[in-house]
Amino acid sequence: MSGIKDLLFKMADDALIIGHRNSEWTGIGPVLEEDLAFSSMAQDKIGHAFALYTILHESFGEAEPDTLAFKRTEKEFKCCQLVELPIGEYDFSLMRHFLFDHAESLRYEMLANSSFQPLAQVAKKVKGEIKYHVMHADSWIKQLSNGTEESKARMQSALNFAFPYALGIFETVDSEKELIDSNVFLGEAELQKRWLENVSAILQGAGLTVPAVDPSKAVNGGRKGFHSEYLQPLLTEMCEVVNTDPDAEW
Amino acid sequence: MDHSIAITEQDIWLALERVKDPEIPVLSLVDMAMISKVELTNEKCVIHFTPTFVGCPALDMMKRDIKTEVELLGIATEVVLDMNNTWSSDKMSTEAKTKLEKFGIAPPVTIDDSELTQEALDRVRCPHCHSTDTTLRSAFGSTLCRAIRFCFACKQGFEQFKPI
Numbered sequence: 001m002s003g004i005k006d007l008l009f010k011m012a013d014d015a016l017i018i019g020h021r022n023s024e025w026t027g028i029g030p031v032l033e034e035d036l037a038f039s040s041m042a043q044d045k046i047g048h049a050f051a052l053y054t055i056l057h058e059s060f061g062e063a064e065p066d067t068l069a070f071k072r073t074e075k076e077f078k079c080c081q082l083v084e085l086p087i088g089e090y091d092f093s094l095m096r097h098f099l100f101d102h103a104e105s106l107r108y109e110m111l112a113n114s115s116f117q118p119l120a121q122v123a124k125k126v127k128g129e130i131k132y133h134v135m136h137a138d139s140w141i142k143q144l145s146n147g148t149e150e151s152k153a154r155m156q157s158a159l160n161f162a163f164p165y166a167l168g169i170f171e172t173v174d175s176e177k178e179l180i181d182s183n184v185f186l187g188e189a190e191l192q193k194r195w196l197e198n199v200s201a202i203l204q205g206a207g208l209t210v211p212a213v214d215p216s217k218a219v220n221g222g223r224k225g226f227h228s229e230y231l232q233p234l235l236t237e238m239c240e241v242v243n244t245d246p247d248a249e250w
Numbered sequence: 251m252d253h254s255i256a257i258t259e260q261d262i263w264l265a266l267e268r269v270k271d272p273e274i275p276v277l278s279l280v281d282m283a284m285i286s287k288v289e290l291t292n293e294k295c296v297i298h299f300t301p302t303f304v305g306c307p308a309l310d311m312m313k314r315d316i317k318t319e320v321e322l323l324g325i326a327t328e329v330v331l332d333m334n335n336t337w338s339s340d341k342m343s344t345e346a347k348t349k350l351e352k353f354g355i356a357p358p359v360t361i362d363d364s365e366l367t368q369e370a371l372d373r374v375r376c377p378h379c380h381s382t383d384t385t386l387r388s389a390f391g392s393t394l395c396r397a398i399r400f401c402f403a404c405k406q407g408f409e410q411f412k413p414i
Contacts, residue, residue, distance in 0.1 A: 033387060033398070036390045036398075037390040039390075040390035040391075040394055041390070043307065043394055044303065044304070045305070047303065047306070048304055050304070118333070124336045125304055125333075125337070128338070128414045131366050135366075136390070
């Protein structure tokens, strides 16, 4: 039981926090289409977070989705540190989106066959939406890596920077074993293996060098509640309106 | 509740046809295949409703519109979100797709549960001049369910309902 809850919390928190970060591109995207793309993906991600928090509420007696999103402490969040990082320049945001959404796509594909039905149902739906996110990321990674010398160098350096954080997506917690044993989820190690195959094919095809997978460099901690210095300021901002009047009826 | 004339399931479906998708006002929620089940008892009516996109911001509005429209028939109505049924653009009827194209939005191509590919996305006909010489400009448009395309024949941008 606690294994499924851990899985739902980390997935929902990843989606909520990356959704918030994506929304920070609204109005300032490098071109109008990218402004729309990051804003639309933000809306999708927050929808995914809502669906997962709803399962926690309905199947496990956790608080209402809004309460889970807005009234937990930093330590209670289980997102990976990759999603917490500030949006930075567009090259970083694009690379993060690419690395993160390839993992999301595979994760939801696996979970569409989960023995835990409420999650399998959500996964069947979400995996179709994530396809568009992946397609968007792939096409820009290819274009910019094959653009000018400067654009290629920027993509490579964004990749080198983001890669150890991306490995943190797959940080495991003790309760994972029961999920694998009960066919709820195939596990982070298997996910990472499939993810590496998929992202490497695109990155190499685009002429970039994939950094070596060095587990000692993986930026872990997020799944256990240890976060970067960037999460708390994000939560403070995200919850600012709610905190002006915590008991207001919306 | 005491009804002088009994309400039938048919009446409910007719009422639901009057509820339009707020983002595509020519299509009803029935056209969109978003109503998965209608349960009718003497006391109340329960409408099961399947969202297109999980994060669609119009969900609450549609739930409210359904309740308002069906309750005009004089029966208490409850609208529940049906997550056990996965919506797909393939479920939209041919008639609905024709209405969509007339409205100026290219209808979703059929994907038949197979993998969504770039090729599938390229088989799109311009709703203005019907040329298939079109290209994807952005997979994301004015709403979550639409992409932006461009037609080389009539040199117009247009929107497409995303196959999903």
